[in-house]
Amino acid sequence: MTDTLQTLDTPAALIERTRMQRNIERMQQRMNTLGVRFRPHVKTTKCIDVAKAQRDAGARGITVSTLKEAEQFFAAGFTDILYAVGMAPHRLAQALALRRRGCALSIITDGVESARAIAAFGRENGEAFDVLIEVDTDGHRSGIRPEEDALLAVARVLHEGGMRLAGVLTHAGSSYELDTPEALRAMAEQERAGCVHAAQRLREAGLPCAVVSVGSTPTALMAQALDGVTEVRAGVYVFFDLVMRNVGVCTEQDVALSVLTTVIGHQAEKGWAIVDAGWMAMSRDRGTQKQKRDFGYGQVCDVDGAVLEGYVLSGANQEHGILSHEGTADADIAARFPIGTRLRILPNHACATGAQFEQYHAVSPDGGVETWGRFHGW
Amino acid sequence: MTDTLQTLDTPAALIERTRMQRNIERMQQRMNTLGVRFRPHVKTTKCIDVAKAQRDAGARGITVSTLKEAEQFFAAGFTDILYAVGMAPHRLAQALALRRRGCALSIITDGVESARAIAAFGRENGEAFDVLIEVDTDGHRSGIRPEEDALLAVARVLHEGGMRLAGVLTHAGSSYELDTPEALRAMAEQERAGCVHAAQRLREAGLPCAVVSVGSTPTALMAQALDGVTEVRAGVYVFFDLVMRNVGVCTEQDVALSVLTTVIGHQAEKGWAIVDAGWMAMSRDRGTQKQKRDFGYGQVCDVDGAVLEGYVLSGANQEHGILSHEGTADADIAARFPIGTRLRILPNHACATGAQFEQYHAVSPDGGVETWGRFHGW
Numbered sequence: 233m234t235d236t237l238q239t240l241d242t243p244a245a246l247i248e249r250t251r252m253q254r255n256i257e258r259m260q261q262r263m264n265t266l267g268v269r270f271r272p273h274v275k276t277t278k279c280i281d282v283a284k285a286q287r288d289a290g291a292r293g294i295t296v297s298t299l300k301e302a303e304q305f306f307a308a309g310f311t312d313i314l315y316a317v318g319m320a321p322h323r324l325a326q327a328l329a330l331r332r333r334g335c336a337l338s339i340i341t342d343g344v345e346s347a348r349a350i351a352a353f354g355r356e357n358g359e360a361f362d363v364l365i366e367v368d369t370d371g372h373r374s375g376i377r378p379e380e381d382a383l384l385a386v387a388r389v390l391h392e393g394g395m396r397l398a399g400v401l402t403h404a405g406s407s408y409e410l411d412t413p414e415a416l417r418a419m420a421e422q423e424r425a426g427c428v429h430a431a432q433r434l435r436e437a438g439l440p441c442a443v444v445s446v447g448s449t450p451t452a453l454m455a456q457a458l459d460g461v462t463e464v465r466a467g468v469y470v471f472f473d474l475v476m477r478n479v480g481v482c483t484e485q486d487v488a489l490s491v492l493t494t495v496i497g498h499q500a501e502k503g504w505a506i507v508d509a510g511w512m513a514m515s516r517d518r519g520t521q522k523q524k525r526d527f528g529y530g531q532v533c534d535v536d537g538a539v540l541e542g543y544v545l546s547g548a549n550q551e552h553g554i555l556s557h558e559g560t561a562d563a564d565i566a567a568r569f570p571i572g573t574r575l576r577i578l579p580n581h582a583c584a585t586g587a588q589f590e591q592y593h594a595v596s597p598d599g600g601v602e603t604w605g606r607f608h609g610w
Numbered sequence: 611m612t613d614t615l616q617t618l619d620t621p622a623a624l625i626e627r628t629r630m631q632r633n634i635e636r637m638q639q640r641m642n643t644l645g646v647r648f649r650p651h652v653k654t655t656k657c658i659d660v661a662k663a664q665r666d667a668g669a670r671g672i673t674v675s676t677l678k679e680a681e682q683f684f685a686a687g688f689t690d691i692l693y694a695v696g697m698a699p700h701r702l703a704q705a706l707a708l709r710r711r712g713c714a715l716s717i718i719t720d721g722v723e724s725a726r727a728i729a730a731f732g733r734e735n736g737e738a739f740d741v742l743i744e745v746d747t748d749g750h751r752s753g754i755r756p757e758e759d760a761l762l763a764v765a766r767v768l769h770e771g772g773m774r775l776a777g778v779l780t781h782a783g784s785s786y787e788l789d790t791p792e793a794l795r796a797m798a799e800q801e802r803a804g805c806v807h808a809a810q811r812l813r814e815a816g817l818p819c820a821v822v823s824v825g826s827t828p829t830a831l832m833a834q835a836l837d838g839v840t841e842v843r844a845g846v847y848v849f850f851d852l853v854m855r856n857v858g859v860c861t862e863q864d865v866a867l868s869v870l871t872t873v874i875g876h877q878a879e880k881g882w883a884i885v886d887a888g889w890m891a892m893s894r895d896r897g898t899q900k901q902k903r904d905f906g907y908g909q910v911c912d913v914d915g916a917v918l919e920g921y922v923l924s925g926a927n928q929e930h931g932i933l934s935h936e937g938t939a940d941a942d943i944a945a946r947f948p949i950g951t952r953l954r955i956l957p958n959h960a961c962a963t964g965a966q967f968e969q970y971h972a973v974s975p976d977g978g979v980e981t982w983g984r985f986h987g988w
Contacts, residue, residue, distance in 0.1 A: 275928055297890075297929040317930065318884065321949065345948065346949050373925075373930055374875050374877070374884050499746075499752070508695070516895040547751075549783065550675055551676060571698075572727075584889065589987055608968060608986055609966075
């Protein structure tokens with residue numbers, strides 16, 4: 233039997249293919265216009281089918297957040313892989329094994345101690361790892377600030393230790409906290425300028441720095457110029473979500489990931505419908521809680537994906553979602569959404585919601601549904 | 611090679627077996643004292659090994675939150691299964707298939723519409739489903755209030771429709787919002803009294819009601835008497851977590867689930883260590899945010915599980931956790947937790963954190979580590 237939105241078991245993670253393709257093309261075209269390579273972050277989807285669509289549109293290489301992702305994507309034919317989380321010494325053997333099998337895996341570091349561990353392990357094993365130095369351009373997490381002495385110290389440990397100093401990379405993750413075009417453009421420029429400055433310092437010191445890699449979905453889409461940058465990374469743009477809607481880089485109509493759910497009960501006096509998408513399906517991500525509009529655990533849409541304005545998942549237990557109307561209770565909730573009604577919920581955060589599922593169901597404009605695998609864990 | 615806490619890849623979900631066993635025995639002994647059957651909710655762990663330990667201690671039957679759990683546990687030899695989420699009509703065929711294979715599966719409903727769907731499907735297929743009516747004793751989610759007319763209406767639809775009216779069940783989930791012994795005892799009594807009242811109404815109307823099933827971890831542990839109750843359900847008690855610590859039914863020293871993590875970097879000026887347990891490992895659950903003590907994304911412990919007072923995961927990205935000292939920055943953070951240091955993080959919510967992993971690593975007092983599978987998805 234062919235799956236349809238009426239026969240799929242629920243909860244299910246749906247990808248609206250038309251929207252996904254539009255999101256992919258929008259980003260790729262913007263990168264082409266700005267004259268930089270685009271290396272999508274596949275941590276959002278952990279899905280080979282999605283990454284192939286990104287590659288078909290012009291992406292070059294991928295970014296991963298775990299070595300399991302690297303292994304899975306390498307097995308599927310992706311060979312140019314950047315592992316963009318600070319390299320833990322105990323994972324070097326796993327990284328080496330991937331390189332020995334032919335994977336062009338790059339790794340990153342932001343400290344002298346871990347740079348030394350990389351260089352020592354590389355020399356012991358006769359391997360010149362490709363290493364990028366993580367630069368901190370917004371203070372939100374990891375990295376060395378462009379002007380710090382540590383930048384050159386780490387670079388020298390790697391370069392003089394026989395590793396390939398491949399370049400610098402940064403991620404202005406604090407762009408997620410902004411919500412005006414002006415602030416986003418300024419953050420994109422701050423990210424660019426800081427990373428280019430770090431690259432210049434390395435080059436002025438006679439050190440190699442071929443790659444200047446920046447990116448987050450908001451800064452990638454809002455950057456006005458990327459002079460000095462060689463590649464951009466972004467992940468969530470492929471699906472978008474309600475957090476990105478609040479940041480201002482998409483609308484609800486761009487969100488390509490949703491959770492298909494079934495109405496399983498009502499508390500009519502309270503104006504509640506109970507659905508089978510709880511936090512196990514939506515994730516516990518409440519990323520819109522502090523943004524300009526709080527969508528609870530998600531925006532309710534009809535089964536075809538049309539937004540039902542004012543209806544949100546206002547609460548969630550493990551396998552129960554509470555669907556209600558914002559502000560005023562809907563006295564007709566039981567008649568509006570009878571038992572068995574199928575709805576879609578747009579997620580706060582596509583990376584977190586996708587991770588709750590073993591597979592996606594990709595929906596074509598003709599209503600056809602294909603199953604796309606995704607992986608989980610480490 | 612045998613796994614140890616120094617060789618396991620990180621992040622990893624650890625079960626401290628001694629603590630788990632103590633938690634299991636504490637609950638079972640309490641239920642034995644109160645003279646009720648105990649039916650653990652396996653949604654917390656989705657792990658056959660844990661459920662076997664619960665059964666060995668005296669549990670009778672299991673509770674599940676999805677039919678996938680029912681199928682997996684039935685395949686592992688658990689035959690007495692209560693599916694404690696309102697039955698969606700489209701899942702009746704899956705439930706029937708389980709029963710036809712010999713699974714004593716009970717289902718629940720809280721509305722006339724879905725009761726009619728169950729009875730109609732049952733009659734069409736010559737199957738008398740065992741059905742419990744969900745009772746609402748605290749207003750937090752689903753169920754019929756004990757005094758509502760709908761209780762008898764639903765019961766008659768089932769009974770006269772040829773189904774086996776097995777009993778009533780309730781879950782006082784709002785107990786999670788309390789934090790004093792007095793309030794918890796009162797909620798346990800409210801849960802008991804409401805459910806027993808519903809059972810009495812059915813019996814007075816000449817309807818069968820053999821089972822009176824109540825429970826949540828806090829009410830199960832704090833109930834002073836359970837007159838009229840036949841069975842209790844609870845899930846998270848087997849691991850406990852920081853939410854339960856704040857509710858007041860365990861201490862940090864009882865929490866049997868933790869996430870093993872590795873230090874991968876520092877922002878020494880800010881007093882931060884960066885670890886490889888981000889929200890993908892901890893989950894996005896911030897259940898302690900509004901409680902008496904907010905633990906961020908978790909309480910930091912040393913690799914052996916001893917609490918490092920004042921150190922919490924104060925922030926989390928997908929694969930990065932930010933570890934810091936509450937209140938005052940730790941100027942010695944890089945020396946205290948050098949690159950490669952292994953730590954454990956106690957989770958806010960064990961059900962949500964466990965779900966992020968494909969397996970648990972069960973740690974014995976002698977340091978031995980066993981791998982226990984768990985499942986994921988629907």
